[in-house]
Amino acid sequence: MSNEREVSDRLDAVAYRVVRVLVRLLLWLFYRRIDVVGRERIPASGGVIIAANHHNSVVDAMLIIVTVPRAVTVLANAPLFRHPLVGPPLHLLGAVPVRRRAEAGDDPRKNEEMFAAAIEALRAGGVILIFPEGRTQPQPILLPLRTGAARLALGAERAMGGAGRVTLLPVGMVFHDPGTFRSASVQITIGGPIETADLTAAHRDRPEDAVRAITARLTESIGAQIVEAQDQYSLELLAVLERAWWQEAAPRGEPEPRPGEAAEYALAWKQRVMRAGRYLAAREPHRVAALRRKIEVYRGHLDEVGIASDQLGLPYKPGLVLSYVATNMLWLALGLPLACWGIVSHAAPYWLTGQIVKRLGRTSEEEATDKMAVGLVFYPVLWAIEGWLVWRLAGRGALLLFIVLIVPSGLLALVWRERLGRFIRQARAFFWFLTDRGLHRRLLDERRALVGEVRDLADRVPPEVLGSDRASDVR
Structure with missing residues (x-):
């Protein structure tokens, strides 16, 4: 059984590398320029939650995948997995589907499975990518963040036995002419890790308050990595x-x-x-x-x-x-x-x-x-x-x-x-x-x-x- 698991992991790693090479080629062809600031802030090991703004649909995830030197597990909108062209690469990347409330309906277990899979990846020292705005939109503003990233960070820390075991990393992307071939450019800025231990300790008996406090801090941190305009x-x-x-x-x-x-x-x-x-x-x-x-x-x-x-x-x-x-x-x-x-x-x-x-x-x-x-x-x-x-x-x-x-x-x-x-x-x-x-x-x-x-x-x-x-x- 362990041999089968090892073979499966190797195949998954090969599939990820192949898709990543293809993604890198597509971005190199499409984008005139991609600037990355703060790549050195990405931890070399340990669980990491990357929380980024979301202006350019699937391309946002593609940019993070080629920017981060480690394998990234993407939390992606569930309907994308049914897309005939986007769905197969998401499966090969090991992405995890996220269902909006309208899609999950009365079955909370659907997103509980997502949280469980993400927390397990963090416990194994993996990198999770989440877009806390909850949807993509074209204007250069930061929408009010949902609480998923904060809940994921707290859940992972509880599962790992203490605060500070998971790094919450804000990332901002600023685009120029994002939909035009060979004219598009983007600046990706990776901010410093967000401190969550103090908020967790201050609201030990009130986890919902801790979630709101972490979300507020995350909002400020992502906002510091982007330029907002009308x-x-x-x-x-x-x-x-x-x-x-x-x-x-x-x-x-x-x-x-x-x-x-x-x-x-x-x-x-x-x-x-x-x-x-x-x-x-x-x-x-x-x-x-x-x-x-x-x-x-x-x-x-x-x-x-x-x-x-x-x-x-x-x-x-x-x-x-x-x-x-x-x-x-x-x-x-x-x-x-x-x-x-x-x-x-x-x-x-x-x-x-x-x-x-x-x-x-x-x-x-x-x-x-x-x-x-x-x-x-x-x-x-x-x-x-x-x-x-x-x-x-x-x-x-x-x-x-x-x-x-x-x-x-x-x-x-x-x-x-x-x-x-x-x-x-x-x-x-x-x-x-x-x-x-x-x-x-x-x-x-x-x-x-x-x-x-x-x-x-x-x-x-x-x-x-x-x-x-x-x-x-x-x-």
Whole structure:
């Protein structure tokens, strides 16, 4: 019996690793950038409950799985296990179904089984992932947390004979353009462990009070790892303002954060700006609205020229421009044949995936999940059809070449198209700056004035609101 159990555990471990590799590949293909802050805070051993915000459906769990170096048991919404594309990977990952009250009905044992399985995993030193908001939603806010994470932590500690045996770890995810292929990016911030022993001891005879106290502390901790805004558009404007701020930091003689600290500094900066914005909106709403309009106008001017804010600081000297143009044209020319083949051979699955996802009519937070799931099915199917056509029309040699090149050509096509896009944007900027000699200076002046307005507004905010020593230092 023990041998059978050992074989089963090994097979489960292999299945988990295979799914994790596939998940890592899908995320690498879909996301332009994934930043992780605080990975060192994940304990190397012992029971861990990871409690994260939930904005992007199944993709949220995928991101945690590839971020955490240990095997993660996901507590997932029960209907997902019946999904024809999502369900099988969840089973292979050893995920545990969670039933909402409407689904559990009058049978409390259904979720009691979930708690028992999760506690057993924690007792064995495993890692549990839970989304305490209870549902996914697209807006960058933290919904009121349910008490499941706190109950799980208390239940595991009781089962293990004392407080402090399980680590409760808050995780925040901040997304940019989460549903768009090769435009999406995310910052994952892992906070410090949440202390629960003091709350457990203080409410030893009143476990419900302990649950509420731990949930309140967890709410504060997750909130400290994210940037809350009224909608994704506001986050996009905040990103424009952030880039302008840092690009004006050097001329002001202020040091930029070191490369390894940039993501953490950016998160803290955005949080302070949002706190200041909420403070000022209640007192000077007209100035906050005016600043928002200025950011929109500045962003519109950049979009019209076709450049990003950081490109304004580049020296547009004739020699550098010619070198840039020559280097990129050579690279694009050399990659053109294989990139064209990659684009042609992947056009049908790319188009079909997009059409099917549109017809599914799902909510925006499910868009990335749907694209990955549908693409995972239709890309191989259409590759097989294309391979069959190549074999029928050109023979075995051509089929072998098709098989060898199908994946590399697709990857090169992605890189080639992105580089072409950057080159076109820069070429457009060169054109604008050559035909309108004062444009570069006007955009720089506009950026400087925008940052100056932010500094003036920051001076009107008490330091305790900003969480900074100087009211003018919104960093």
